[in-house]
Amino acid sequence: MAGTLLQLTVNGHPQTVWIQDKTTLLEVLRDGLGFTGTKNGCAVGQCGTCTVWIDGVSRLSCITLARTVEGRTVTTVEGLADWWRERHPEDVYHPLQSAFVAEGAVQCGFCTPGMTMAGAALLQEIPHPDREEIREALGGHLCRCTGYEQIIRAVAAVGDRGKEDVR
Amino acid sequence: MSKMHEVEAKPTALLDTMPRIDAWDKVTGQALYADDVRWPHMAYGFLIRSPYAHARVVKVDIEAVRGLPGVLAVLCGPGSVAAYGIMPSTQDEHALAAKKVCYLGEPVVAIAAETLHQAEAAASKVVVEYEVLRPVLHPGVPKSHTALVHPEHPTGNLFKAVDLEFGDMAGGFLDAWTREDRFFYQGNNHVAMEPHAVLAYWRPDGKIEVSSSTQAPHYVQRELARALDVPDYRIRVVAPVIGGGFGGKSEAFPHEVAAVLLSRECGRPVKITLSREEVFYTHRGRHPVSMRVRTAIGPAGRIRAMEFDTELDGGAYGSYGIASTYYTGALQPTTYQIPAYHFHGERWYTTKPPCGPKRGHGTTQPRALLEIHLDRMARALRMDPIALRRQNLTPPHSVTVNQLEITTSGLAECLDAVEARSGWRERRGQLEPDRGLGVACSSYLSGAGLPIYWNPLPHSGVRLAVNRDGGVQVFCGLTDIGQGAQTILVMLTAQALGIDSQRVRVYTADTGMTPVDLGSYSSRVTMMAGNATLQAAERMAALLLHVAAERMGVAEVDVLRKGEDFLVPMADRITPWDDVVKWAEEMQGPLSTVGGYTPPPALGRYKGSGVGPSPAYSFSACVADITVNTRDGRVTVHHLWVAHDLGTPLNRSMVEGQIRGGVVMGLGEVLMEAQAFNPDGRHRGPHLLGYRIPTILDVPEIDIVLVGEPEPRGPLGAKEVGQGPLNPVIPAVINAISDAVGIDLTETPITPDRILRALHKQERGRAQ
Ligand code: FES
Numbered sequence A: 001m002a003g004t005l006l007q008l009t010v011n012g013h014p015q016t017v018w019i020q021d022k023t024t025l026l027e028v029l030r031d032g033l034g035f036t037g038t039k040n041g042c043a044v045g046q047c048g049t050c051t052v053w054i055d056g057v058s059r060l061s062c063i064t065l066a067r068t069v070e071g072r073t074v075t076t077v078e079g080l081a082d083w084w085r086e087r088h089p090e091d092v093y094h095p096l097q098s099a100f101v102a103e104g105a106v107q108c109g110f111c112t113p114g115m116t117m118a119g120a121a122l123l124q125e126i127p128h129p130d131r132e133e134i135r136e137a138l139g140g141h142l143c144r145c146t147g148y149e150q151i152i153r154a155v156a157a158v159g160d161r162g163k164e165d166v167r
Numbered sequence B: 001m002s003k004m005h006e007v008e009a010k011p012t013a014l015l016d017t018m019p020r021i022d023a024w025d026k027v028t029g030q031a032l033y034a035d036d037v038r039w040p041h042m043a044y045g046f047l048i049r050s051p052y053a054h055a056r057v058v059k060v061d062i063e064a065v066r067g068l069p070g071v072l073a074v075l076c077g078p079g080s081v082a083a084y085g086i087m088p089s090t091q092d093e094h095a096l097a098a099k100k101v102c103y104l105g106e107p108v109v110a111i112a113a114e115t116l117h118q119a120e121a122a123a124s125k126v127v128v129e130y131e132v133l134r135p136v137l138h139p140g141v142p143k144s145h146t147a148l149v150h151p152e153h154p155t156g157n158l159f160k161a162v163d164l165e166f167g168d169m170a171g172g173f174l175d176a177w178t179r180e181d182r183f184f185y186q187g188n189n190h191v192a193m194e195p196h197a198v199l200a201y202w203r204p205d206g207k208i209e210v211s212s213s214t215q216a217p218h219y220v221q222r223e224l225a226r227a228l229d230v231p232d233y234r235i236r237v238v239a240p241v242i243g244g245g246f247g248g249k250s251e252a253f254p255h256e257v258a259a260v261l262l263s264r265e266c267g268r269p270v271k272i273t274l275s276r277e278e279v280f281y282t283h284r285g286r287h288p289v290s291m292r293v294r295t296a297i298g299p300a301g302r303i304r305a306m307e308f309d310t311e312l313d314g315g316a317y318g319s320y321g322i323a324s325t326y327y328t329g330a331l332q333p334t335t336y337q338i339p340a341y342h343f344h345g346e347r348w349y350t351t352k353p354p355c356g357p358k359r360g361h362g363t364t365q366p367r368a369l370l371e372i373h374l375d376r377m378a379r380a381l382r383m384d385p386i387a388l389r390r391q392n393l394t395p396p397h398s399v400t401v402n403q404l405e406i407t408t409s410g411l412a413e414c415l416d417a418v419e420a421r422s423g424w425r426e427r428r429g430q431l432e433p434d435r436g437l438g439v440a441c442s443s444y445l446s447g448a449g450l451p452i453y454w455n456p457l458p459h460s461g462v463r464l465a466v467n468r469d470g471g472v473q474v475f476c477g478l479t480d481i482g483q484g485a486q487t488i489l490v491m492l493t494a495q496a497l498g499i500d501s502q503r504v505r506v507y508t509a510d511t512g513m514t515p516v517d518l519g520s521y522s523s524r525v526t527m528m529a530g531n532a533t534l535q536a537a538e539r540m541a542a543l544l545l546h547v548a549a550e551r552m553g554v555a556e557v558d559v560l561r562k563g564e565d566f567l568v569p570m571a572d573r574i575t576p577w578d579d580v581v582k583w584a585e586e587m588q589g590p591l592s593t594v595g596g597y598t599p600p601p602a603l604g605r606y607k608g609s610g611v612g613p614s615p616a617y618s619f620s621a622c623v624a625d626i627t628v629n630t631r632d633g634r635v636t637v638h639h640l641w642v643a644h645d646l647g648t649p650l651n652r653s654m655v656e657g658q659i660r661g662g663v664v665m666g667l668g669e670v671l672m673e674a675q676a677f678n679p680d681g682r683h684r685g686p687h688l689l690g691y692r693i694p695t696i697l698d699v700p701e702i703d704i705v706l707v708g709e710p711e712p713r714g715p716l717g718a719k720e721v722g723q724g725p726l727n728p729v730i731p732a733v734i735n736a737i738s739d740a741v742g743i744d745l746t747e748t749p750i751t752p753d754r755i756l757r758a759l760h761k762q763e764r765g766r767a768q
């Protein structure tokens, strides 16, 4: 089988993985590198559980071909806290992670990695999002457990941290 | 903005704001779900599934596959040594179809290979010859022998018929005003976000290790033992972190049996993970049910008698079908007093994925019709729908006509709450055109009173240990499927022992390590595992008190607790928890207590009386505020008010999450979800675009009110909350649509085309 070597940075560390033409980024992360925090809820771009950041932009890793991320930087839920700490050494975790815990936004947790990555990306873009902006940003992320309200509250709570800039 | 309203002065447990103990693992990506678990040198399994809904398997040629790159094992039917199934009386499943396939997607061949891609590539080389038969898509007596799903089944395609009668039916209907209504409730899928996955290892010593996304490890262990003809004790089933269940992971599945068998063949651990499409074909979700109800009403709107018929489209195999069938008749009398009641239920085999339990198991469909029916009667009688319901409420501390024992009930308060908060009296009938308000009630079990297989043993067992490090370990077979069961156990243990919750660790869902708990279904875990935990913890508390008294040389009554400390005020002595624990170990050896819970005996003594009893029932009511767009048929839900009686709420945040999740799932069922099939038996859309579930954009404002009093049988007064709040949402929305535009809908989901059709029909009726 034809294959090729892929080089990329995942959660701050350079990685080299052997991939096939059709290997997805999700497969690289979960099966190749063991970053199983990123979930596979559908494999075809319809649920949002596989959301990661590619160069800081939130993307569905299940429909991202691995060969398209050559040389790029990927952040997964496992690396979210590190990413935040680099910019905010006073914190151990991303405030959205703490907010998800505090607001009861987590039930089974299967949607949580995708939700947190998408929510954190939103907060980068819009530091103080209102409800509508939050709903808009998470519109493609399915959660079967929570009814979404506590997730909205968690994102809003971080946005409400007033003067504190979440960037 | 949605708010959580509380009824004042509610007694609550001390730790009711504690965050879930597994939340951090889930937000950091540390939590390991079944597909995340890896065992050394594991192989990947893949199932070849039938492309036909109904066919004879003529020939399976697996020889071509052996020796292909990476292929380690290949198996064809029947796979299992004996037929198995969750209900002891209907064991009709095999892991792999040998002679016949009875639904599209039924597994026929299992392959294990070094990689998933190799397994899939090998699968394309397997040749299976089928003789295609006509699919059986609807309940009913078939015209020809070839349309029998299981030709050996004694009653043809009729899986099971049940019939129950209570009270004086003839008298009830005599000289009474009656009304009859019919409804078809479409089937739907759980759509837990985590697709099923299993990792199985047949060890060289013959012991079998299984890690599977299951709600009921104990039942999976039992079923595997039967399917494989291996003693139970050789099988260990562990449920890792579970990404939602909702009933869809409550029994053994073909992929679980197949993974074990493949592992035996190749000597390596084998993982099988289902795709989303496979989940839709594996199903075990809500049964499609055709229903008919006829009620006799007396003066002042009192129900005199009711007959209720249900016809369940069961799909290809039994699953929980007998229980599902009885449940379609069981809980009508828990909300309303019905002096005479006749129930007839039938479940039919069809060649579709088997149906089973989904949140609300078997009670959701009849609840929808019953509440719609009540509204239509209220309209005919020119009564307010809430007033009609109030006339008929089953009182607290009573026994229903079908011998169910009702303890506490806050149903009247539920109605009061949603009536007041929705502005029902002021607003109903005064709304702008095409906008309406609808109401519905419901009730659900706090755990099934009887186990799936008859046995006199506890339904839940807990072993509790206190270590010299001052920590407490709680072992219980329950499964946390996302509802927060582990957290509840920590809270109850900490509360009963008077210690910080940080000291408590829970070990769950492992048949090799924990005492049996029957599993996470029927909203039973807080009630049953909770009570078992309290018993074990109270025994431990007593033991420690005894030790403390003895060592301090005083009587037990002289020892008080202050925080974690043991206090003897008269001697002015304070001994910390850690010291008492060491004393106790010194005197008694390693410290351990046990607790168990068995529900109170059911009152009914008739055949079928095993389905319906529960230690206690939750109650709910819902008002929906909606607008119908009469041009495009779309329904906008503006607001839902939900009141729920769950006794004492143990953890407010988790209670709120359960209610919101259930309510939104109900919204999906009523407005968008359908597990529907094409004439060839193919699912109409086995993916999340074809089968839409509510997104964040579909959720209206939801106001939640908690009512009720502590339930004496519940742990610290708690009743269930996981399933009940789903049920009233569906009929409340349908009743609101009737209120808005005056149409009577006859089936779910209420899609725009159905609304438009009903509106046209209404117009034609008016024109004539
Ligand atoms: S797994 Fe990628 S969107 Fe569902």
Ligand code: FES
Residues within 6 Å of the ligand: A105, A106, A107, A108, A109, A110, A111, A112, A142, A143, A144, A145, A146, B193, B243, B244, B482
């Ligand atoms: S928490 Fe279970 S899917 Fe969102």
